[in-house]
Amino acid sequence: MSTAPILAVTGNQAVAMAMKQIDPDLVAAYPITPQTDVVQQFSEFVADGLVNTEFVTVESEHSAMSACVGSASTGARTMTATSSAGFALMWEMLYIAASMRVPIVMTTVNRALSGPINIHCDHSDTMGGRDTGWMQIYNEDAQEAYDATIMGFPIAEHKDVRLPLMNMYDGFIISGAIGPLQALDDEQVKQFIGEAPTYPGLLDSEHPITVGPFDGLHGYYFEAKMTQQQAMDNALGVIQETYDRFAALTGRQYQHLMKYKMDDADIAIVVANSAAGNTRNVVDALRAEGIKAGAIKLRTFRPFPAAEYAEALAGCKAVGVMDRADSFGALGGPLYLEILATLYQYGASPKVGNFIYGLGGREIYPHDIERAFRMLKDAADGAELPKSRVYLNAKGA
Amino acid sequence: MATKLSPKIYVERKDRLSGGHRLCAGCGASVVVRNVLMGAKDYPVVVGAATGCLEVSTSLYPYTSWKDSYIHTAFENAAATVSGAEAAFRSLKKQGKIDKDYKFVAFGGDGGTYDIGLQSLSGALERGHDFVYVCYDNGAYMNTGFQRSGSTPLGAWTTTTPTGKVQPGKLQQRKNLTQIAAAHNIPYVAQASIHNFRDLISKAEVAFETEGPAVLVVLSTCPRGWRAEPSQSVEMARMMVQSCYWPLYEVIDGDYVINFDPKDKKIDVADWMKLQGRFSHLFKPGNENVVERLQTNVDREWDRLKKLASLSAGE
Numbered sequence: 001m002s003t004a005p006i007l008a009v010t011g012n013q014a015v016a017m018a019m020k021q022i023d024p025d026l027v028a029a030y031p032i033t034p035q036t037d038v039v040q041q042f043s044e045f046v047a048d049g050l051v052n053t054e055f056v057t058v059e060s061e062h063s064a065m066s067a068c069v070g071s072a073s074t075g076a077r078t079m080t081a082t083s084s085a086g087f088a089l090m091w092e093m094l095y096i097a098a099s100m101r102v103p104i105v106m107t108t109v110n111r112a113l114s115g116p117i118n119i120h121c122d123h124s125d126t127m128g129g130r131d132t133g134w135m136q137i138y139n140e141d142a143q144e145a146y147d148a149t150i151m152g153f154p155i156a157e158h159k160d161v162r163l164p165l166m167n168m169y170d171g172f173i174i175s176g177a178i179g180p181l182q183a184l185d186d187e188q189v190k191q192f193i194g195e196a197p198t199y200p201g202l203l204d205s206e207h208p209i210t211v212g213p214f215d216g217l218h219g220y221y222f223e224a225k226m227t228q229q230q231a232m233d234n235a236l237g238v239i240q241e242t243y244d245r246f247a248a249l250t251g252r253q254y255q256h257l258m259k260y261k262m263d264d265a266d267i268a269i270v271v272a273n274s275a276a277g278n279t280r281n282v283v284d285a286l287r288a289e290g291i292k293a294g295a296i297k298l299r300t301f302r303p304f305p306a307a308e309y310a311e312a313l314a315g316c317k318a319v320g321v322m323d324r325a326d327s328f329g330a331l332g333g334p335l336y337l338e339i340l341a342t343l344y345q346y347g348a349s350p351k352v353g354n355f356i357y358g359l360g361g362r363e364i365y366p367h368d369i370e371r372a373f374r375m376l377k378d379a380a381d382g383a384e385l386p387k388s389r390v391y392l393n394a395k396g397a
Numbered sequence: 398m399a400t401k402l403s404p405k406i407y408v409e410r411k412d413r414l415s416g417g418h419r420l421c422a423g424c425g426a427s428v429v430v431r432n433v434l435m436g437a438k439d440y441p442v443v444v445g446a447a448t449g450c451l452e453v454s455t456s457l458y459p460y461t462s463w464k465d466s467y468i469h470t471a472f473e474n475a476a477a478t479v480s481g482a483e484a485a486f487r488s489l490k491k492q493g494k495i496d497k498d499y500k501f502v503a504f505g506g507d508g509g510t511y512d513i514g515l516q517s518l519s520g521a522l523e524r525g526h527d528f529v530y531v532c533y534d535n536g537a538y539m540n541t542g543f544q545r546s547g548s549t550p551l552g553a554w555t556t557t558t559p560t561g562k563v564q565p566g567k568l569q570q571r572k573n574l575t576q577i578a579a580a581h582n583i584p585y586v587a588q589a590s591i592h593n594f595r596d597l598i599s600k601a602e603v604a605f606e607t608e609g610p611a612v613l614v615v616l617s618t619c620p621r622g623w624r625a626e627p628s629q630s631v632e633m634a635r636m637m638v639q640s641c642y643w644p645l646y647e648v649i650d651g652d653y654v655i656n657f658d659p660k661d662k663k664i665d666v667a668d669w670m671k672l673q674g675r676f677s678h679l680f681k682p683g684n685e686n687v688v689e690r691l692q693t694n695v696d697r698e699w700d701r702l703k704k705l706a707s708l709s710a711g712e
Contacts (some may be wrong), residue, residue, distance in 0.1 A: 025488040028481055054488035056481060059520030063477035066517065069470050070445070070481030076489055078481075096470050202466040202482055203495055205441030210461035212469035214453045 098133025120361020423627025436601025624674025
């Protein structure tokens with residue numbers, strides 16, 4: 001167990017601190033609410049000479065990700081941070097970064113996408129980016145965001161992975177609110193992440209390489225995409241190994257999915273990020289009533305640990321999936337679709353409901369989560385769950 | 398300032414772009430690349446390219462024409478991509494993680510430079526990266542089939558400014574990228590042309606030796622998009638310079654220097670327009686005024702450039 005002092009920091013401060021300790025070779029970033037503080041704080045470290053990093057103050061997020069790809073293609077350790085519209089502006093380059101297999105580590109502070117323009121938290125940004133080829137790890141609080149940032153490079157740079165990785169946490173709720181943090185000391189971070197591995201790069205004039213070539217009509221695009229999926233498959237193991245190695249250092253053990261009172265659960269909710277805390281509280285309250293409730297907090301979303309979800313949920317009679325983003329025109333929200341597909345493929349058949357919550361920063365109260373659980377309880381007892389979305393705390397709903 | 402180089406450099410300096418690339422006969426892009434890279438002397442170079450003819454024709458996987466390290470990521474971001482590589486180089490060098498010196502250059506067509514890539518170029522210039530940005534400017538989006546760009550001349554036919562019953566080709570004047578680049582107060586900006594190799598190499602030398610950003614805007618040819626004879630490419634470029642449509646000049650720390658003044662040998666724009674099918678409709682009755690407007694614009698810009706040059710010379 002860590003004996004480090006407990007600091008009181010915002011989520012953004014925690015991540016900026018992790019970035020300082022990682023001391024990447026290059027950061028290229030553009031400020032956007034609610035990520036702004038990460039960039040500002042990192043600028044102060046640069047201004048005070050506390051990091052060796054070249055900080056490239058780009059004129060847009062598109063250029064941020066472009067510069068990151070250029071940088072990482074030299075072998076330089078490269079980081080960035082963004083939110084919402086900035087993430088959307090990077091879109092084209094997110095796919096390119098992943099397909100060029102550059103191990104960039106990015107913090108994405110979750111915020112709604114316009115319009116109407118809204119600066120508050122939901123997961124529309126990164127849930128929309130789930131197919132870009134980036135690894136995605138969702139974090140509940142400042143501690144998790146800090147820890148995930150430290151674990152970023154060992155995962156992304158692993159020879160069997162070599163994919164970019166994004167870490168998420170909730171805008172304002174976590175990014176701007178003060179919470180407890182046990183930080184590692186600089187030396188521990190240095191040792192944990194180690195030296196950047198060398199791979200063919202632009203700054204080796206003895207061995208010049210062409211990166212980002214044209215696929216033309218010769219047709220290796222298809223096979224290149226297959227190798228990206230292979231790397232994602234490999235990442236599942238590498239991420240867990242890294243979680244375990246981190247646990248040996250800090251005592252904080254992460255899993256792809258964090259189960260809470262799931263062993264004998266009849267009903268369960270799957271939820272990502274900051275709403276997980278209230279979900280656990282509601283589980284406790286229901287347990288006190290004798291209802292066998294449980295919760296699963298999403299952490300690793302890409303790659304998706306399907307077998308683990310199937311195993312965790314197989315014994316449930318009813319499962320609720322809480323989505324803080326929607327997939328308009330689809331059967332339901334993105335996490336719901338993923339869980340539904342998983343259960344079908346693995347032959348598990350609990351009833352599954354989709355609860356959309358928190359869009360544009362709408363409050364989610366324990367009683368909203370309790371309402372979802374009560375519906376699951378009824379379903380477990382024989383009632384039907386709605387086949388369409390249930391909106392939690394929507395006005396007039 | 399660009400100096401007149403000896404032709405000897407052609408045997409002394411290695412060619413950094415391999416033959417066998419897929420660019421068309423008469424295309425100016427490879428001429429631009431070969432000559433610009435000769436200006437880098439013996440330095441190792443990291444080359445970036447925007448999506449475009451040059452990119453698709455030189456990096457057809459699993460082949461590459463590039464003898465230096467090369468990166469392409471997308472269309473609108475060659476300057477941003479190379480700025481990341483250049484900043485990473487500075488970081489690694491400062492930390493003692495590498496010891497060799499490198500030069501950085503980004504190539505983009507006029508689409509990737511004047512239009513979709515203008516923002517990322519402007520940002521990289523303002524941030525002061527030590528790199529050379531080269532626009533090979535053939536005046537339209539040739540790679541996607543000859544659509545208009547911000548560099549397409551007034552009156553030109555393109556596939557998005559077709560000559561119709563009510564519109565005689567492109568209705569607008571081209572913008573002046575060279576002066577937009579110069580307005581960033583960067584140390585070196587120059588205009589060059591594919592017909593004058595030594596002038597181009599000399600300017601590239603200055604650009605590579607300049608600390609900080611440098612921009613070269615090079616007139617390039619596209620026989621396909623111009624509806625012209627490939628064998629006429631170099632001659633057309635020469636005539637476009639001779640008419641002062643494309644003056645050869647430099648902006649050195651804000652001072653304008655004209656490298657070539659045709660004086661009484663200045664020719665009319667119509668002389669080279671007649672060689673290019675993209676202007677053929679303008680020589681039919683009723684469109685004379687478009688040619689006149691283009692001539693007037695060219696003359697006015699040339700006069701303004703001469704004033705800037707004499708102001709810079711303290712005259």
